[in-house]
Amino acid sequence: KKTQKENLESNPKRVELLRDSFLSFVEWEVMDQEIQVLEKVTKEDVVRVANKYFGEDYVVGFRVDQQHVLPSIEKPKIDPLEIDPDKQSAFMKEVEEIPFNPFEPDFIESGKDFVSKEIADGITLVHVSNPLNDLFGIEVRMGIGSDHEPMLPYLKRMLSRSGAGEISSEDLKIEWYKLATDFGFAVRQHYSSFSLNGLDENFEESLDLVEKHLLSPTLLSDTWEKTKEILLSERDDEQKDPRALSNALAHFHRYGQNSRFRKRPSDADLNASTPQNLGTLITDLLAVNRTILYFGPRSVEEIEKTILEGMIGQKPTKETPPFSPDRSFQASKNQVYFLQKEMAQAQVRLEFAVGTYEEEMTPLAQLYNEYFGGGMAGLVFQELREARALAYSAWAHFFTPSRPTEENILVGAIGCQADKTIEAVNAFMELLDNMPINQTRWESAYSSILSTYRTNPSKSRSIPGFVFDYNALGLQEDPRKNRYQKIQKVQIDDLKNFYEQKIQPQSILVSIVGDSDKIDLQELEKIGKVTAIRPEELFRR
Known part of the structure; x- marks a missing residue:
């Protein structure tokens, strides 16, 4: 229902x-x-x-942890395609000639679309009315995240297996099911949160149950011991998983010992943990400033009253701890980290940081993303995959941060046959070093980004989180309105200047997980100094 x-x-x-x-x-x-x-x-x-x-039949699958021997297939010769962005099919021309009236973008406003107010010292409420039905969603974001307390992700695992007071873990799941309420606990870099989504008729009961769950979590020691065994087994598996290795290698290349995989708790820390000491983390979370995001049919006055009468309305007793943003390694020239793993494909990441957050730069960054990495129409996908068949997957994105003091980071990724790695990396780096600026491709990216603004208004359910996010950047109103106005005035030369100032001068950190029997490391040295990395260097154990 x-x-x-x-x-x-x-x-x-x-x-x-x-x-x-x-x-x-x-x-x-x-x-x-x-x-x-x-x-x-x-x-x-x-x-x-x-x-x-339903009869007695069943199927059981067994995983065998061994190297899979693949049959040898002769590699065919594939001629590169010449992609002309100026060409247009008759059908596309016909579609573009269809007359239409463009939508006007819709931006949110305080007082009209939401109410944000401090309902007590250190407690902010963002309230959005649900105009469609009797469903509610409430999320409580508390200012301690995994960067402040590395054990928090394991608190999340504990809560997923714990009961509440006299209610066992199995019965707690049944109670949530009876209420038709979804409970979630999330840990982010900057904050942790718990959320409830359900029917308004069960709102108070859901708040009572989550209070009991968080303040009186119960978990048998045997259950947590088995959970720790699973967690340690997952750590063993990640050192064999190419995607996990690729992600960890890129983070290690970017941050060194400050990589989140190096800052996490050790195996000894995990083994020493108990449900009791993990439970004390909940007290720490509830002691700091919090923001409550509500979407539902009740008025702001009703929600404020209900909050202040319960656990989440208790006055914070501690200051929110400061956050220290990580800084990427700034290479003077291109360099390569290589991790040897016997596998058919290679996983490649290309990265560099581009200063810290600047709101004025965001519109151009969005246009660059659409032009360079914009899905199947982007330059990277078109050139590496479609034109030259160098990659199974290829993408790029200029990531702007979620906090004012954090870095912008450009990330590119390639998944390719191991023997095409050198060619694929060189082709990607050529696009970064000498990005072709084409008027037709620019017009497509420009119209696409404007259309995105016009046809993607913030949905009511997502407004509270959106308000929280732009407030966290130090902004006081919907930033899309100003960004849209700036994009309307942008010219192709502005994109060119952004590329030449922010992208082209950068040295690139290249991180590769692949098989050295199929990748010529001497050729790789021509791209940048190669440093061999072992899996055990990437993860804290």
Whole structure:
């Protein structure tokens, strides 16, 4: 019931329901009444159908941790394609000639779309009314994250297995199910949060249950011991997983010993942890400043009153700890970190930092992303995958940070056949060093980014989090309005200047996980000084 109501808030989900109705030859009236019909189904009905259709058959799969021997296939010769961005098919021309009136973008405003207020010292409420149904969502963000307390991700694992007071772990899941409420606990770099999503009729009961869960988590020692075994096994697996290795290698190249994989708790720390000492972290979280994000049918006055009467309305007793942003290694020239792993593909990352956050630069960064890395139409995908068949996957993105003192970082990634690694990296670096500026490609990127602003208004459910995010950047109003106005005035020369000043001069950190039997390391030296890295250097154990 809750899921269907939530799905009907979204146009894509509405279309999916219409599609399913059509493809299933089910009248819309019948599809629309599905929940009312299911509410009449009894437990006896479910048992009867299960006994009738589900027999004793079962399938078991076993994982064998061994090297898979692949058959040898002769590599075909593939001629590169000449992609002319100025050419246009007759069909595309016909589509573009269809007259239309462009949408005007919709930006959110305080007082109209949301209310943000400090309801007590250190407690901020962002309230958005739900205009569609009786569902609520509430999230409490507390100013301590994994960078402040590395054990917090393991608190999350503990909470997922714990009970609440006298309620066992299994029964707690049943209680959440009865209330039709989803409980979630998340740990981010800057903050931790817990959230509830459900039916408004069960709002108070859901708050009472989450209070009991957080203030009185119960977990048998045996259960936590088994959980620690699973966590340690996951750590063993990550040293064999190419994607995990690639991610850790890039972070190590970027931050060295400050990589999040190096700053995490050791195996000894994890083994020494208990449900009791992890539980004390909840007290620390609830002691600092917090922001409460609410979306639902109740008024701001009702929610404020309910909050201040409960656990999440208690006055903070500690200052939020300061956050120290990491700084990327600034190489004077290109350099390569290489991790040897026997595998058919190579995983490649190319990265560099570009100063710290500047709001004035964001519109141009968005345009650059659309032009250079914009999905299948972007320069990287078109040149590396489509034109030259050098990669299975290729993308790039200029990431702007979530806090004012953090860095902008350009990240490029390639997944390719190991024997094409050198060629693929050289082709990617050529795009970074000498990016072609084409008028037709520019016009496509420019119109695409304007269309994104016009056709993607902030949905009501996402507004509280969006307000929190731009406040965290030190902004007081929806930044998209100013960005949109600036983009409308941008010319192709502005993109060229952005590229020449921010991208072209940078030295590149290249991180490769691949098989040295298929990758010529001497050729790799021509790209930059190669440093061999072992998996055990990447992870704290």
